[in-house]
Amino acid sequence: MLDALGISAEQEELYQALLRHPERTAAELAEASGLPASAVRRTLQELQGRGLVIRTPTRPARFRPEPPDLAISVLANSLHQRIDQAKLAAAELTALWQQGRIEHEPPVQIVQGAEANIRYFQQVQRSTTSEVLTFDVPPYVLAGVSAQAEVQLELMGKGVTYRTVYDRTALAGTEELELARTLNRHGEKARVVDGLPLKLLIADRATALVPFVLADERQTLVLKASPLLDGLLALFESQWERGTPLWGSGQAADEISEEDVQLLGFAAAGHTDEIIARRLGVNRRTVERRMRRLMDRLGARTRFQAGIQAARLGLLG
Missing domain, CATH: 3.30.870.10 (Endonuclease Chain A)
Known part of the structure; x- marks a missing residue:
């Protein structure tokens, strides 16, 4: 369960044994687990270093497990710190890689x-x-x-x-x-x-x-x-x-309606009156009438000129 935090199976097994039977000596743990005493002592030292076990000052020394919620929280924080350090290292290595690439890659x-x-x-x-x-x-x-x-x-x-x-x-x-x-x-x-x-x-x-x-x-x-x-x-x-601005910015509501902005956008894109009428949900004559009104208002003879004039006046953003 703790392998994601860098705890080996042997270390976790010994930690669980201490959770079930705290305050045991290394010899007692070796006898209960069937492991060599040297292996148990080494594993206990590793658990102490990871903050999972406390060694008492008594003779013989006994070992007490840290509460799991506290110990695992400390391990997780340590892991996050190492990940952050790895990210910083990766950024430095990436900078070196990019510098080398810029210096040695051809421009084409x-x-x-x-x-x-x-x-x-x-x-x-x-x-x-x-x-x-x-x-x-x-x-x-x-x-x-x-x-x-x-x-x-x-x-x-x-x-x-x-x-x-x-x-x-x-x-x-x-x-x-x-x-x-x-x-x-x-x-x-x-x-x-x-x-x-x-x-x-x-x-x-x-x-x-x-x-x-x-x-x-x-x-x-x-x-x-x-x-x-x-x-x-x-x-x-x-x-x-x-180029002709394709869409409005929505900032000219007082000067030109949103429907007119859409109409100029569709026209600038080259759509026919039939397509524009279907897109706007109106008939073709309505599109023609609104476009003529916009062209007259903008002093334009063509739709393209209407788009240019609207852009110059800030009507299309």
Whole structure:
């Protein structure tokens, strides 16, 4: 029962014997257990060292067990202290490993295989402390979509910022758009553009992942600190600047309704009036009428211009 606390079977057996018959000498314990006297004396010394047994100053010396609740509590606290020390040691060793890796790893690597790519994308994100930047472009590894959403929700809950630029084709389906809406509700900052040039994830501005073979075997380019990484960061910021905010922040309730915010988001994602009408539970004429009203109010001739004007006015966050 006590092996989890580092107590051997022989030590526990002798401790139990003392619990049943306290105040025994080493000789009496040896006779009762059938163990050699030398083994009993050695085990008693070990039990004393673990705080399970007290040796009386009498002659001959007798041994008294400590109360189990107190003794086991002390052992458990000692174990927790050793675990904490091991964690500190692990952190120091990890720092050494990361330093060595940074000094010796090339700035460019390749990750091959769909499963290896899913694991690597998750690993890089879980090591992020500040910000993740992404270009979201089809096609996807289906097994990785739900896993990516779980990791992102977990990290945003811990304070990591996600900025995502969606290609319009990434939001063509209602499921994809609903997932993007869910991520937004949990903190994702999202914009949408036409024709993103590549898939991309950048963690803490220090590591970039660029999938370049999108078939079943999947291959991803991994870039560390280098001019290539600097170029990808500049590319992301340029696409972010030209993107249309996908969803509202909920802070402009006095200026534009939540329904209008949703309408602009669906339109920015490239959905037709029929799809928007089904999503909002209204008819197509209502969508057209509300969109014309929004465009007139924002001084826009197209839906895209309406999104840009709303963003400039702070209506979409």
